[in-house]
Structures are given as C-alpha cells and as structure tokens.
Amino acid sequence: MGKIILTGDRPTGKLHLGHYVGSLRRRVELQNSGEYERVFVMIADAQALTDNADNPEKVRQNIIEVALDYLSCGLDPERTTIFIQSQIPELCELAFYYMNLVTVARLQRNPTVKAEIQLRGFSDANAEEEGPQRQGIPVGFFTYPISQASDITAFRATTVPAGQDQEPMIEQTREIVHKFNAVYGPTLVEPEILLPENAVCMRLPGTDGKAKMSKSLGNCIYLSDSAEELRKKVMGMYTDPDHLRIDDPGKVEGNTVFTYLDAFCCPEHFAKYLPDYQSLDELKAHYRRGGLGDVKVKKFLIAILNETLEPIRERRAYFEEHISDVYEMLRAGSESARKVAAQTLHDVRNAMRINYFDDKELIEAQARHYSDHA
Incomplete structure (x- = not known):
C-alpha cells in the first residue's frame, strides 16, 4: 500500500x-x-x-x-x-x-x-x-x-x-x-x-505574543485578511517592551515580529523590500545592538506577508463567486x-x-x- x-x-x-x-x-x-x-x-x-x-x-x-x-x-x-x-x-x-x-x-x-x-x-x-x-x-x-x-x-x-x-x-x-x-x-x-x-x-504565536495563535484569543492574522487589516495587526504586534527608543538594544527572542520573520522570511526578500541588509541574521544583529526601530522591521514583515497572502486573496475572490x-x-x-x-x-x-x-x-x-x- x-x-x-x-x-x-x-x-x-x-x-x-x-x-x-x-x-x-x-x-x-x-x-x-x-x-x-x-x-x-x-x-x-x-x-x-x-x-x-x-x-x-x-x-x-x-x-x-x-x-x-x-x-x-x-x-x-x-x-x-x-x-x-x-x-x-x-x-x-x-x-x-x-x-x-x-x-x-x-x-x-x-x-x-x-x-x-x-x-x-x-x-x-x-x-x-x-x-x-x-x-x-x-x-x-x-x-x-x-x-x-x-x-x-x-x-x-x-x-x-x-x-x-x-x-x-x-x-x-x-x-x-x-x-x-x-x-x-x-x-x-x-x-x-x-x-x-x-x-x-x-x-x-499570536500577535499579542501569547504562546499560540488562537481564534478564541483574538490574536490571529487570517488568510482572508485584507492588506489593510494585515497592516493594522502587524503594526500592533507585541515586540520587546524594553525597546522604548530606536537606540535601545532590543531582544529578538520572544519578539513576535522576529518570530514571524523566522517563519516567512526568505533571503530574496531583502533585495526586494529591505536592501540595507543581506540576511535575517544581519537584521537581528542590528536590532540587538540598538539603532533599529520596530516600525521599520514591522513594515518589512508586512511586505513579506502581503506577498504570501496576495495570491491567496485572489484565488479566494474567485471561489467566492x-x-x-x-x-x-x-x-x-x-x-x-x-x-x-x-x-x-x-x-x-x-x-x-x-x-x-x-x-x-x-x-x-x-x-x-x-x-x-x-
């Protein structure tokens, strides 16, 4: 068999x-x-x-x-x-x-x-x-x-x-x-x-940093979310609560934005959306030593997720008809x-x-x- x-x-x-x-x-x-x-x-x-x-x-x-x-x-x-x-x-x-x-x-x-x-x-x-x-x-x-x-x-x-x-x-x-x-x-x-x-x-993890993305906890990004809904959810994501200013050193571990980047980011994304960096390791290193703001990293994640979800949104629109x-x-x-x-x-x-x-x-x-x- x-x-x-x-x-x-x-x-x-x-x-x-x-x-x-x-x-x-x-x-x-x-x-x-x-x-x-x-x-x-x-x-x-x-x-x-x-x-x-x-x-x-x-x-x-x-x-x-x-x-x-x-x-x-x-x-x-x-x-x-x-x-x-x-x-x-x-x-x-x-x-x-x-x-x-x-x-x-x-x-x-x-x-x-x-x-x-x-x-x-x-x-x-x-x-x-x-x-x-x-x-x-x-x-x-x-x-x-x-x-x-x-x-x-x-x-x-x-x-x-x-x-x-x-x-x-x-x-x-x-x-x-x-x-x-x-x-x-x-x-x-x-x-x-x-x-x-x-x-x-x-x-x-969920967008709030909880251990699991769950419908019941309201911390999900849905496959059917629009680009605007996605943007709002990512911009509100849990990061490092001690990273108050851009110059502050930041923690990558437990930082939901970087967890999502680990799951979705590919090397080619840097050339397309963030050419200042060659790799995710390089981006993480900059965040850890300070001088990199959360907004810049979140915008990078938004671009990657939209690239992933856009063909899914298009096919869904067809089947909804x-x-x-x-x-x-x-x-x-x-x-x-x-x-x-x-x-x-x-x-x-x-x-x-x-x-x-x-x-x-x-x-x-x-x-x-x-x-x-x-």
Missing part, C-alpha cells in the same frame, strides 16, 4: 497564519509532490460540535469559510479529497469500537486534551459540581483522541501533517491501532506525524471519502467477528450444532 495523508481542521472560524505555516502550506507541497497515493483533508465539523453544541450555526457557517481557505491556498480537488467529517457516518461506528480499547485514565493523561480543557475553561473531569463558572467536560470532547483515531485509521493514513501540539493525539492513535491489531489481528495502519520542517512553524461549485466539490469529496471509510469499517467488523450475516461458516456451524442436538 502506498503512503496516504489525512489531516484537517475544525470549522470554528476562518483559518489563520498559524494553520498555514503549521500544516496547510505543507499540505499543498505534499499534494503536489506526487509521493502520496491519496491525500485526504477533512473539515472536522463533528469534532467542532463537541465544544460548540450550544452554537451549531457557528460550525455550519464556517464550513464554507474553511473550504474557501483550503482552495485559496492551493488544495486541488483533483488531487486532494476534501470532505466533511459528519457526512461519513462510518467514523462514528469506528470510534464506538475504539472506546473499548482506551481507559478513562489514559484520556486524562493526554497532554493535548488537558491543555484544551484548560483553554476552554471546562471544570476538572472528576468535578462533581457544575455551574456558570464550572461547566463540565462534554463526553464527546473528552473522547476527542478516540474520534481522531477513527478519522485517521478510517482512511488508512500513513502520514498526518500536524503541529507539535498534536503529537500526543497521534501517539494515542498509534496505541489504539496497536491494541486493536493485537486483539483482533493485523487490520489497521499505524500513522506517523509529519511536523513542519521549520521549528518556528510548529507553534506560531462560485460558492455552489464549492459545495458540489465538498459533496463529491465526501462521497469519495465515505467509500474508503466503509471498506475500512467492513474490514474492522470482519476482524472483530461481528459480521454475523456475512459469516457463512458461522451460520453453517451453528446449524450443524443444533441439528446434531435436535
């Missing part, structure tokens, strides 16, 4: 630069590489509902936003199967079977689950009291790693492009696959995570993905020996048994 990719995003808002450098840019490269037999990209609406159950319209409306971001970044439906998670009911059945292979204690130890629980303000999993400030954890959210294992294994994915924060989730999928295969026989494929090549891209075609693409992709998931489920049911009506040997053996004892 060839190499297969499965990845995706929750439709809780438009995609941002963190998504782009952490996974999306790489997906387009992998799609175009010719190294993979199939590429599946999922809009994970069912997972989004695990912590948005009181706002389903938010998820519903953002399906098209995520699809537009995918297409505008260069994902090609001719080479990538783009589908909606909830349209593949086989995923729910697989997750139900996998639940028997994972303990509650193991889920509680998952670092990604613990971090997301804290981010969303849920109370402790063992808390008995709930209220406005202590909302309990929805079961669907708590079992998120099991659902993700269902998504990955349904398409026999060998490779999952994702950020570093997803490593514990992929490891839990591997544990589920190992346990299933040990109990029922070799059936499922163990996936490997594919991290961004640039370490900075593993977790791009053809929304019915986008929905047709999603329908066709979901139908194609479901056929693959259905075959995996068939194999899983066979391995578990719950294919009662297809097991002629079982029926004949039972018939002989009761005939002999009649």
Whole structure:
C-alpha cells in the first residue's frame, strides 16, 4: 500500500497564519509532490460540535469559510479529497469500537486534551459540581483522541501533517491501532506525524505574543485578511517592551515580529523590500545592538506577508463567486471519502467477528450444532 495523508481542521472560524505555516502550506507541497497515493483533508465539523453544541450555526457557517481557505491556498480537488467529517457516518461506528480499547485514565493523561480543557475553561473531569463558572467536560470532547483515531485509521493514513501540539493525539492513535491489531489481528495502519520542517512553524504565536495563535484569543492574522487589516495587526504586534527608543538594544527572542520573520522570511526578500541588509541574521544583529526601530522591521514583515497572502486573496475572490461549485466539490469529496471509510469499517467488523450475516461458516456451524442436538 502506498503512503496516504489525512489531516484537517475544525470549522470554528476562518483559518489563520498559524494553520498555514503549521500544516496547510505543507499540505499543498505534499499534494503536489506526487509521493502520496491519496491525500485526504477533512473539515472536522463533528469534532467542532463537541465544544460548540450550544452554537451549531457557528460550525455550519464556517464550513464554507474553511473550504474557501483550503482552495485559496492551493488544495486541488483533483488531487486532494476534501470532505466533511459528519457526512461519513462510518467514523462514528469506528470510534464506538475504539472506546473499548482506551481507559478513562489514559484520556486524562493526554497532554493535548488537558491543555484544551484548560483553554476552554471546562471544570476538572472528576468535578462533581457544575455551574456558570464550572461547566463540565462534554463526553464527546473528552473522547476527542478516540474520534481522531477513527478519522485517521478510517482512511488508512500513513502520514498526518500536524503541529507539535498534536503529537500526543497521534501517539494515542498509534496505541489504539496497536491494541486493536493485537486483539483482533493485523487490520489497521499505524500513522506517523509529519511536523513542519521549520521549528518556528510548529507553534506560531499570536500577535499579542501569547504562546499560540488562537481564534478564541483574538490574536490571529487570517488568510482572508485584507492588506489593510494585515497592516493594522502587524503594526500592533507585541515586540520587546524594553525597546522604548530606536537606540535601545532590543531582544529578538520572544519578539513576535522576529518570530514571524523566522517563519516567512526568505533571503530574496531583502533585495526586494529591505536592501540595507543581506540576511535575517544581519537584521537581528542590528536590532540587538540598538539603532533599529520596530516600525521599520514591522513594515518589512508586512511586505513579506502581503506577498504570501496576495495570491491567496485572489484565488479566494474567485471561489467566492462560485460558492455552489464549492459545495458540489465538498459533496463529491465526501462521497469519495465515505467509500474508503466503509471498506475500512467492513474490514474492522470482519476482524472483530461481528459480521454475523456475512459469516457463512458461522451460520453453517451453528446449524450443524443444533441439528446434531435436535
């Protein structure tokens, strides 16, 4: 079997630069590489509902936003199967079977689950009291790693492009696959995570300098932002709070503007936008010794980001004029993905020996048994 990719995003808002450098840019490269037999990209609406159950319209409306971001970044439906998670009911059945292979204690130890629980303000999993400030954890959210294992294994994915924060989730999928295969026989494929090549891209900080760009924190630069929106956000970016005057020495470490330059800047950008410098190392050295203002560096970053986003904006404008075609693409992709998931489920049911009506040997053996004892 060839190499297969499965990845995706929750439709809780438009995609941002963190998504782009952490996974999306790489997906387009992998799609175009010719190294993979199939590429599946999922809009994970069912997972989004695990912590948005009181706002389903938010998820519903953002399906098209995520699809537009995918297409505008260069994902090609001719080479990538783009589908909606909830349209593949086989995923729910697989997750139900996998639940028997994972303990509650193991889920509680998952670092990604613990971090997301804290981010969303849920109370402790063992808390008995709930209220406005202590909302309990929805079961669907708590079992998120099991659902993700269902998504990955349904398409026999060998490779999952994702950020570093997803490593514990992929490891839990591997544990589920190992346990299933040990109990029922070799059936499922163990996936490997594919991290961004640039370490900075593993977790791009928000514009406010927080550890992660997050829609809920309001510190994102969206792929669909206009040039003016981008300018305002970059000009308001967190830098070195002690760099008060141009002549003051500045810190590069923890300085969001330089982190973004690490993620997006290429050597050729200097000749185009900042010819006074030959490289990013040279720019950093000047900032560290003093004499370089934040505004100049931010304007350089704005030019680079606009160069990155302008073709994305142009493609998005085209697809916004053809929304019915986008929905047709999603329908066709979901139908194609479901056929693959259905075959995996068939194999899983066979391995578990719950294919009662297809097991002629079982029926004949039972018939002989009761005939002999009649």
